[in-house]
Each structure stands twice: as C-alpha cells, then as structure tokens.
Amino acid sequence: MQILPRSAWGAAPPKSPGRPWAPGGPVDLVVHWVGGNGTIGIQSHTDCPARIKAVQSYEMSQEYSDIAYNLVCCPHGTVYEGRGLGVQGAANGPSTNATKPSVCLLLNTQDTMTPEMQASVLELNRTVTPGTILAHREVNSTTCPGPQVYGWILNIRTQPQPKPPTPVEDDDMPRLVKCDNGDPMVLLTNSIHSRWVQDEAELNDLKALYGPVSTWAPRDFYRPVLVGPSPGPWSGRPAWWPAR
Numbered sequence: 001m002q003i004l005p006r007s008a009w010g011a012a013p014p015k016s017p018g019r020p021w022a023p024g025g026p027v028d029l030v031v032h033w034v035g036g037n038g039t040i041g042i043q044s045h046t047d048c049p050a051r052i053k054a055v056q057s058y059e060m061s062q063e064y065s066d067i068a069y070n071l072v073c074c075p076h077g078t079v080y081e082g083r084g085l086g087v088q089g090a091a092n093g094p095s096t097n098a099t100k101p102s103v104c105l106l107l108n109t110q111d112t113m114t115p116e117m118q119a120s121v122l123e124l125n126r127t128v129t130p131g132t133i134l135a136h137r138e139v140n141s142t143t144c145p146g147p148q149v150y151g152w153i154l155n156i157r158t159q160p161q162p163k164p165p166t167p168v169e170d171d172d173m174p175r176l177v178k179c180d181n182g183d184p185m186v187l188l189t190n191s192i193h194s195r196w197v198q199d200e201a202e203l204n205d206l207k208a209l210y211g212p213v214s215t216w217a218p219r220d221f222y223r224p225v226l227v228g229p230s231p232g233p234w235s236g237r238p239a240w241w242p243a244r
C-alpha cells in the first residue's frame with residue numbers, strides 16, 4: 001500500500017536521528033488517536049497535512065525529538081509517514097516503543113473512525129506491519145485511542161481469520177515452498193515480515209537484491225515455520241518496504 005512521505009505534510013527535520021528497532025521489531029501495530037477535546041476540524045483532505053504538522057509541532061514542543069508516531073492515518077484513509085518505519089517510535093511507552101510501530105488516527109474525542117481508516121489499518125496489518133493490531137491502552141495506562149476505536153479493534157479480533165495455507169515442499173525447487181493451494185511464497189529478512197512471490201521474475205529480483213533467499217514460509221503466519229536455514233539477523237529494509 002502507498003505510504004506518503006514526510007514531505008507530503010511538510011515535516012520539520014527531527015532534532016536527533018531515530019533509534020533502530022530492537023531485535024524482534026518491528027512487529028504488531030499500536031493504534032493511537034490525537035484525542036484532543038471536540039473535533040479535530042478536518043473538512044476535506046486538503047486539511048490533513050496541516051493537522052499532522054500541528055501534531056509534530058506540539059510534540060516537538062514537549063521534548064520529543066520528532067513526531068512520536070511511526071505512521072499517521074487521516075479520515076480519508078491516506079497513510080503518511082510520521083517518523084517512518086525505519087526507526088523506533090516514541091508514542092507507545094517504554095515497554096513497546098522499541099519493537100512495535102505506531103499509527104496515529106487523526107481523530108479527536110468527538111470524531112468517529114471512518115470506514116476508510118478501518119480499511120487502511122487492516123491493510124497496514126496485512127501488508128506492512130504484520131502481527132496483532134493493538135490499542136494504545138493495551139500496552140500502556142491511557143484511554144487512547146478512545147472507546148469507539150478500541151471497540152473496533154476488539155471486534156475485528158473476534159472475527160474469524162482465513163486459514164493460512166499449509167506449506168508443502170516442492171521437490172523440483174527444494175528451497176521453494178508452495179502452499180497447498182499452489183501459491184509460491186517467500187519469507188524475507190527477519191522471519192516476521194513476509195510476502196508472496198508472484199512469479200519467477202519477482203523471485204529473481206528478490207534474489208538479486210538479497211542473494212540466495214534462504215527462508216520460505218506462508219504469508220500471514222505470525223511465527224512462520226522455517227523451512228530453510230535461519231535468515232539471521234535483520235539485514236535491512238526489504239525492497240517492498242515503503243521508501244522514505
């Protein structure tokens with residue numbers, strides 16, 4: 001999915017460089033809101049960049065080195081980089097800042113989470129930040145992101161998820177695992193982030209980028225079954241990761 005860069009909202013540069021993720025991160029997605037009184041006052045999408053800039057200005061006046069959130073989602077479903085996904089956020093609290101990315105919904109207490117926001121959070125979880133969708137109040141002592149968003153998060157968790165396909169090893173390509181529905185699959189980098197390989201050309205592109213792809217697993221497994229050798233430590237941003 002498309003994530004708009006910091007330049008889309010006129011970000012000020014950070015006061016200090018961000019910290020890299022701790023081992024095991026980034027995984028899961030912690031959902032926040034702005035949470036000010038009343039309505040945030042967004043009339044149209046052209047208002048959204050200025051609202052993000054206002055969040056950054058406020059937070060940088062409160063001793064933050066940058067906007068606290070990794071990502072920001074506006075009511076129209078557009079996702080923007082906050083700090084981006086290349087560094088830790090500072091919004092969740094000390095126990096999860098180093099491993100769990102954050103997304104801030106541009107909502108105040110009188111605003112309602114839009115269907116477009118819901119779709120974008122689900123797509124982030126599906127394609128960019130795999131793992132569990134968490135409310136900020138589940139990882140720290142806060143009411144964020146408000147009762148409506150929290151209720152939505154609890155509700156999507158109880159809905160049945162599609163069963164992941166079972167990996168089956170392919171004799172002709174012993175390192176390649178196919179799902180029982182015939183789809184090939186590849187797991188890249190740190191054994192958490194994974195994606196489908198659609199065809200041989202894409203596979204070859206990935207091999208050119210990363211060298212021999214050593215580990216294969218079905219997408220959407222949180223802790224996939226490793227078929228090849230361990231992928232080793234996080235070796236950098238995968239090609240499909242949104243560019244900064």
Ligand SMILES: [Zn+2]
Nearest residue numbers: 032033136144
């Ligand atoms: Zn929060």
Ligand SMILES: [Zn+2]
Nearest residue numbers: 045048074076
């Ligand atoms: Zn918008």
